[in-house]
Amino acid sequence: MRLQTWLKASRRIACCSPVNALMGSSPAPAVFDAWRAALERTLRAEADHPVLLSHGAKYRSLLPSLTLIVHLIDSVEAGTGGSVSRAAAVRAVAWGEYLQGHARRFYASVTDMARVAAALLATKIARGRLAGPLTAREVYRNEWAGLTEPRVVQGALDCLEELGWIRAEAVRARDGGRPTVRFRINPRLLAGRHDRSRRVPEASRRA
Secondary structure, three states, X not given: OHHHHHHHHHHHHHOOOHHHHHOOOOOHHHHHHXXXXXXXXXXXXXXXXXXXXXXXXXXXXXXXXXXXXHXXXXXXXXXXXXXXXXXXXXXXXXXXXXXXXXXHHHOHHHHOXXXXXXXXXXXXXXXXXXXXXXXXXXXXXXXXXXXXXXXXXXXXXXXXXXXXXXXXXXXXXXXXXXXXXXXXXXXXHHHHHHHHHHOOOHHHHXX
């Protein structure tokens, strides 16, 4: 019986596009229109990484399709048909928001340049490639891969400061000009680095 209901429901919507199937007397279009307007504002603002913008653009067709899938499942479960329900649209939007959040986490290694740069900078500090106090300029002048842009380096320093790796302090210029921001490395990190170096055999150090 459920199979027959599913077949009848699928035939009714097979000739319709996902968007057209939402129109008519159904209350679903209002939910879809509000969601679509918010999506278009996000895409036009271009505030996100291009990878996320490209991914988000695919939701223009994904969300209506999800709405129809949810509606079809509900119709089979209840043994009824009719217009797409508002509840189906709301659940599809919630599902879409979940998928977008998952996509942001998935693409974080590409889109969050500050965190990627912070990991690179943390490695340099842990290996003793940088001695404190240090400045952003001293970091990007080394021209290490991923740490060449001042804006990215500053974001990496901010991340490491939040994590307690470094502490910023403003040093006044002697000529009364703009103060220089220097970052002191957490003494615990320096102590740990020193302990590791003492464990290295003397012969290995000379090699």
